[in-house]
Amino acid sequence: MNDPSDTIIQEIRRDERWLADLLAATPLPPRDALARTRQVVAIELDRSVMERHGQPTPDAETIRRTKAAVQAELRGANVGRWSRRTARRVGLTASAAAIALVVGLLRWMPSAQTPDSKDIETSGPGGPSVALRPAEPRAPDPVAQIVDDMTSAFESVADRRDPALAILADDIDLMTTPSLESSVEPVDSALDEIGEQIETLFADQEASWET
Amino acid sequence: MADVIRRAQGRDPAAFEALVDAYSHRLYGFIYRLTGNRDDADDLLQEVFVRVVRMIVKYQDDGRFEAWLFRIAMNLARDRVRRIRKSPIVSIQEYGPPDEGDRAPGILDRTPGHERGPPETLELADQVDRLQWALDQLGQAEREVIMLRHFSGLPFNQIAELMGTPLGTALARAHRGLRRLRLIMEEAPDRRDEGDRPQ
Numbered sequence: 094m095n096d097p098s099d100t101i102i103q104e105i106r107r108d109e110r111w112l113a114d115l116l117a118a119t120p121l122p123p124r125d126a127l128a129r130t131r132q133v134v135a136i137e138l139d140r141s142v143m144e145r146h147g148q149p150t151p152d153a154e155t156i157r158r159t160k161a162a163v164q165a166e167l168r169g170a171n172v173g174r175w176s177r178r179t180a181r182r183v184g185l186t187a188s189a190a191a192i193a194l195v196v197g198l199l200r201w202m203p204s205a206q207t208p209d210s211k212d213i214e215t216s217g218p219g220g221p222s223v224a225l226r227p228a229e230p231r232a233p234d235p236v237a238q239i240v241d242d243m244t245s246a247f248e249s250v251a252d253r254r255d256p257a258l259a260i261l262a263d264d265i266d267l268m269t270t271p272s273l274e275s276s277v278e279p280v281d282s283a284l285d286e287i288g289e290q291i292e293t294l295f296a297d298q299e300a301s302w303e304t
Numbered sequence: 305m306a307d308v309i310r311r312a313q314g315r316d317p318a319a320f321e322a323l324v325d326a327y328s329h330r331l332y333g334f335i336y337r338l339t340g341n342r343d344d345a346d347d348l349l350q351e352v353f354v355r356v357v358r359m360i361v362k363y364q365d366d367g368r369f370e371a372w373l374f375r376i377a378m379n380l381a382r383d384r385v386r387r388i389r390k391s392p393i394v395s396i397q398e399y400g401p402p403d404e405g406d407r408a409p410g411i412l413d414r415t416p417g418h419e420r421g422p423p424e425t426l427e428l429a430d431q432v433d434r435l436q437w438a439l440d441q442l443g444q445a446e447r448e449v450i451m452l453r454h455f456s457g458l459p460f461n462q463i464a465e466l467m468g469t470p471l472g473t474a475l476a477r478a479h480r481g482l483r484r485l486r487l488i489m490e491e492a493p494d495r496r497d498e499g500d501r502p503q
Contacts, residue, residue, distance in 0.1 A: 098475075101475060101476075101479050102475070104479060104482075104483075105475065105478050105479050105482060108479075108482035108483065108485075108486060109453065109454065109482065111486065112450070112454065112482065112485065113454065115435045115489075116333070116337070116435070116454055118435070119333040119336060119337060120332075120333075120336060120342065121329055121332065121333070122328055122329060122332035122345070122346070122349060123342075123346070126332070126345075126346040126349060126350075127324070127328055129346070129350060130324055130328060130349050130350045130353055131321065131324055133350045133353065133354055134320050134321075134324060134353045134354070134356075134357055135317060135320075137353075137354045137357040137358065138315060138317055138320060138357055141315065141357060141358065142315055
């Protein structure tokens with residue numbers, strides 16, 4: 094006894110042969126229909142190519158190169174940030190050393206440096222008289238010299254920050270580490286604070302000279 | 305064919321020409337037998353290849369390109385038949401036989417009363433028309449599986465996969481559809497002799 098599925102398949106094949114004779118009369122596509130189909134395919138092909146060119150997308154190699162360039166830029170930004178920090182610290186250290194020196198000198202310097210020295214007593218035919226000591230040309234003031242040096246030190250710190258480079262560096266820092274800007278501020282504010290202390294210190298000294 | 309497909313995926317125009325040459329006859333016949341109309345077959349043949357251009361990049365060559373291609377054609381033909389059946393102007397049952405020659409019939413060609421070609425072509429036209437009429441009596445799934453089998457030449461397991469049915473279902477539909485078709489063709493009266501169609 095035959096397997097039912099075999100019987101079914103045999104019947105299908107027999108009927109398919111019968112149908113194939115009838116389907117042989119199926120019309121073929123007209124030549125103009127084929128021509129239109131080729132034309133439509135060509136148009137669609139052009140359109141798809143134009144679309145691809147109109148909306149270019151980067152390939153994998155382009156993306157890889159871009160990532161590498163960004164990484165390199167970030168590394169460069171880190172180096173630049175380190176050098177700026179070093180320069181600021183050097184400048185700050187120099188300023189602090191100069192301030193300490195100034196304070197030390199002010200405490201050490203004798204009072205002769207102040208304008209309240211005794212006048213010279215002279216004696217003559219009319220008896221002793223007091224004459225004012227003629228004003229001597231003031232020797233180069235070491236305090237002024239120190240102040241000049243300190244100003245130079247501050248200026249050198251400022252000179253290390255080229256404005257254009259500083260803006261660029263700050264932009265990069267903002268893009269990479271948003272907290273970096275806040276790390277710059279304390280340095281600047283510390284410099285300002287030191288500057289104010291120096292101004293107060295010398296304002297006191299100048300007041301004492303005027304008396 | 306794998307090389308042609310690969311070149312087509314690279315947008316090589318010559319590869320698409322080769323695909324049109326290789327498949328247009330079978331696709332046209334398949335679509336014509338599903339829709340029963342040459343206008344629709346003309347339109348949908350173009351549409352199939354437009355879809356191929358758009359979608360071939362996504363096709364992953366697993367040696368079943370024909371199944372992929374005929375599924376596109378089947379889906380388009382289904383949509384068209386569905387639309388025709390909803391149309392109040394003419395239904396698929398009212399289609400006349402295809403005209404001879406290259407001229408595709410217009411909407412008037414589908415309606416009764418249309419003049420046909422010379423008498424010597426009537427025999428072939430009548431046979432084609434009767435077959436088409438008989439095919440229209442089948443259910444859509446039976447007609448699709450029989451036409452896929454004939455025009456695509458795919459094995460039943462691929463046809464079952466293409467249609468999303470088990471193999472047994474595809475075989476049963478083919479078996480039942482072919483038997484019904486044979487009965488319809490053998491028992492149906494000659495519509496021409498009955499004056500079913502105008503001369």
